[in-house]
Amino acid sequence: MSNKEDDGVVAAVARTIENDPQDGWSLPAWVYSDPDYFAAEMARVIRPSWQVVCHVSDVPVAGDWHTLAYADESILVVRGNDMAVRAFTNVCRHRGSRLVDGASGCAKKLVCPYHAWTYDLDGRLTGVPAKRDYPMLDMAASGLTPVDLEIWHGFVFVRLERGGPSVASMMAPYETLVAPYRFEDMRAIGRVTQRPRAVNWKNVADNYSDGLHIPVAHPGLTRLFGKGYGIEAEAHVDRMWGALIDEPSASRSERMYQEILPRVDHLPEASQRLWLYFKLWPNVAFDIYPDQIDFMQFIPVSPTKTLIREISYALPDARREMKAARYLNWRINRQVNLEDTALIQRVQDGMASPSFTVGPLGESEVCLRAFCCKMRQLIPESRMERQPAAGWSHRCSVSDVK
Structure with a gap:
């Protein structure tokens, strides 16, 4: 993005954070398993959001x-x-x-x-x-x-209740970055897969926008990006990115991907070896690669169950190098998914302990801070460290929090 656009992103997030006296702290652990909170967020967060x-x-x-x-x-x-x-x-x-x-x-x-x-x-x-x-x-x-x-760049979005910005306006700060990929001309490769996970949907969403765990828990991505993984938060979108480095990876699949990935003529030079990630508020994600894109949704099923729904799309390209790159991309990200699956389960399990209430968020954790602020705005009970008495969601209407 340009410096002007960067300033707009920082300002939008800063306004959200300024108005939250609990900025710098996570959501309390009880909101990741409480049935009343789940009912409230389905009504106030999920139903009005685009899917x-x-x-x-x-x-x-x-x-x-x-x-x-x-x-x-x-x-x-x-x-x-x-x-x-x-x-x-x-x-x-x-x-x-x-x-x-x-x-x-x-x-x-x-x-x-x-x-x-x-x-x-x-x-x-x-x-x-x-x-x-x-x-x-x-x-x-x-x-x-x-x-x-x-319909945004060929992708069909729906929402159950009106209110809030369009998908196009949410993604407007990144329009010039996304446009060259020609999403409208893409076709599905493979089929929709649905992976159930015994965790709250917010733990999946938190993990997706968390940059600090990359060098700790994803050695493959670290080999591919070095120390170049970045994150930023706009008002309704998180962006993460990493550019492939020239140093050959010790992993055969990663090294072959680095070597084989062909040039894509319609992409600008800066995107030729860029892995780009967007999370649209609150639970839709796009992984954008030079060779393909994946969309992913973290669909809430219950307070402690989530369905991860995903499929890949790509432009028609019969080059052998491109076919190989897409296969290697799948192998690399299959390992990343296995690592993330273990991570989110560890967090969900740990949150069941009465010893944990809220945790501190660093200044660099801008995506998580923005997400928590929005949740606290929509559901004020999120500010309570301890779980309120059962039935609270039925005693508080949406109009009470506007």
């Missing part, structure tokens, strides 16, 4: 659909006959049945498997068996319930 469903290339023709399950909802993204992409709750307006099953598919019409109510691909209710039985039914008002949708 990735798929890429427009995953729904190329009319009738193609993808689903995403989170926050007790199933969201259906479908391309209509007019080629527009829309999102709806995956719920029939008759008796509440799920309309489609599975992660993806294709249909000429959306037909409920319970009573065969039929919807067009644009969500309109077009068919009701025994329609005369429903004299009060307003067909025009009984279409599928729409969900907010935004």
Whole structure:
């Protein structure tokens, strides 16, 4: 980023931190396992936030659909006959049945498997068996319930409740950095994988934006980046990055990746050997490499369970060197994922001890500090070191904290 953009990032984070008297301290351990806190953050943090469903290339023709399950909802993204992409709750307006099953598919019409109510691909209710039985039914008002949708550089985002900035505005400070990668032209490589983890989603998110553990727990990344790993926090996005160094790694896979990674002509010189990471508030991440990108979501399932959902995308490139680089990238990051899995489990286990309440955050831990400040703003109970009596989330509405 330019110096002017850097100053804007620092100012945005500084404003957040200035208003938080508990800046410099982590969230208390109890918020990583408490059912009431989980209910509060699902309502105040997750439901109003943007979530990735798929890429427009995953729904190329009319009738193609993808689903995403989170926050007790199933969201259906479908391309209509007019080629527009829309999102709806995956719920029939008759008796509440799920309309489609599975992660993806294709249909000429959306037909409920319970009573065969039929919807067009644009969500309109077009068919009701025994329609005369429903004299009060307003067909025009009984279409599928729409969900907010935004397409950002080809990626389809949805959110359950309005409020807050668009994805484009969240990522605006990094637009010039992201644009050359040509996300819109990418296609999926592989398939969506879902990895359950017995930890709170915030422990996954914290770990993703933590820079201090890289030289301690990720020897492979340290061999690749040296001491050049950086982090910064914008108002709604964390950015992390590391540039491949010239010194050959002692690991064969890493060394081969350093040697084989081919030039990508549409990328600027500074991005040719850059590994770039973005975490969009609060739980969506993009890992951007010269050879491919990965998106990852930390989907909350319960106070102590998270589903990590991820898939890779890349531009078509038949070069043998590129195919090899993508395979080596997968091998390198498979090891990183194994290391991170062990780390987040250690933290979740340790937080169960009554001896731990809150921990200090250093001035360099700007991403974690910003995350904690935002959580304290949205859920003031986050300021309490000790867990309040059960049922508190039902006694405090969202309006009480605005």
